[in-house]
Amino acid sequence: VGSERINTDIVTLTRYLNEEQTKHKEATGDFTYFSHPQQDDQTSIAYYIRRASLINLGGLAGSSNVTGDDQKKLDVIGNDVFIAAMRSSGRVRVLVSEEEEEALVFDEYPEARYAVMCDPIDGSSNLDAGVSVGTIFGVFKLPIGAKGTKEDLLKPGTELVAAGFTMYGASAQLVMTMRGGAVNGFTMDNALGEFILTHPDMRIPKKRAIYSCNEGNSKYWEEPVLEWVNSLKQAEKPYSARYIGSMVADAYRTLLYGGIFAYPADKKSTKGKLRILYECAPMAMVFENAGGQAVNSKMQRMIEVVPEHIHDRSGIFMGSYDEVQKVIDIHKKHG
Ligand code: AHM
Ligand code: MG
Secondary structure (H helix, E strand, C coil): CCCCCCCCCCCEHHHHHHHHHHHCCCCCCHHHHHHHHHHHHHHHHHHHHHHCCCCCCCCEEEEECCCCCEEEHHHHHHHHHHHHHHHHHCCEEEEEECCCCCCEECCCCCCCCEEEEEEEEECHHHHHHCCCEEEEEEEEECCCCCCCCHHHCCCCHHHEEEEEEEEECCCEEEEEEECCCCEEEEEEECCCCEEEEEECCCCCCCCCCEEECCHHHHHHCCHHHHHHHHHHHCCCCCCEECCCCCHHHHHHHHHHHCCEEEECCCCCCCCCCEEHHHHHHHHHHHHHHCCCEEECCCCCEHHHCCCCCCCCEECEEEECHHHHHHHHHHHHHHC
């Protein structure tokens, strides 16, 4: 094979999960059981997205989801695929999806102990333009006999046992972390149909002069946010602005290159736009475990925020440690 280097010891996501399970003697294997269908889900969604324009999956599905957004055909498909995958695992007791008003309780598995929070296709307004979108997920472990009630779900991100996202870009990238663990990145190998560990132990750069937010909202921003963004633009070497408008893609770039992603609460959206359970908390866990920070608009650790309702929103600032610290310092100054 000439000078081409062939890796004969590939770590697939399946192998990674099996090895993790072997390392942790107390592990029941439940998590692995549920991760495999989850991997299948993201493999399928990646496939559908790639095929979307060929098989006419673009455009609106003719219905609205609970928050009034127009639903895309792929939103519906992504949601259905996710639900089917989680149900089939037999390990999921309750599932919260951005696309479902109520939590879904799988009564056929009363012994199942996981609660899964997900946004099956986040950033879907970008789909028709072929811009990257993603799946975000967070996982709680429930007490034995849990009924999958709201109380089982209205918990802070510190209770998550695992969280992460998959970005459907030029290739599908899966980033996941477990409580207190490293952040690992996997790349979909389309030929093998497997996620391969390509970015072990991801660490976000401590700082980087890139900021990512929808400045079109600045009319509604509070004073500290205005002052912060202005300070970046007036810095000796001004920051670069990068905003895709698809959180998973913006987050993935921020994780790799460093910088900050922000979607603050403002005078118009006083609670912010992004959802706590399946957008903010999982991202906060990824960024903290990679050495960064994530806070809400009150400068509280995002991962400690407890939602009152499963679809609650929050402002968020997440990214490189030093970049988020700048936001915190300016807010502190304003008191
Ligand atoms: P969605 O869950 O309805 O797709 O909305 C979430 C998306 C995020 O991916 C992205 O960060 C944000 O909305 C962009 O919002 P805006 O268009 O207001 O900048
Ligand atoms: Mg979303």
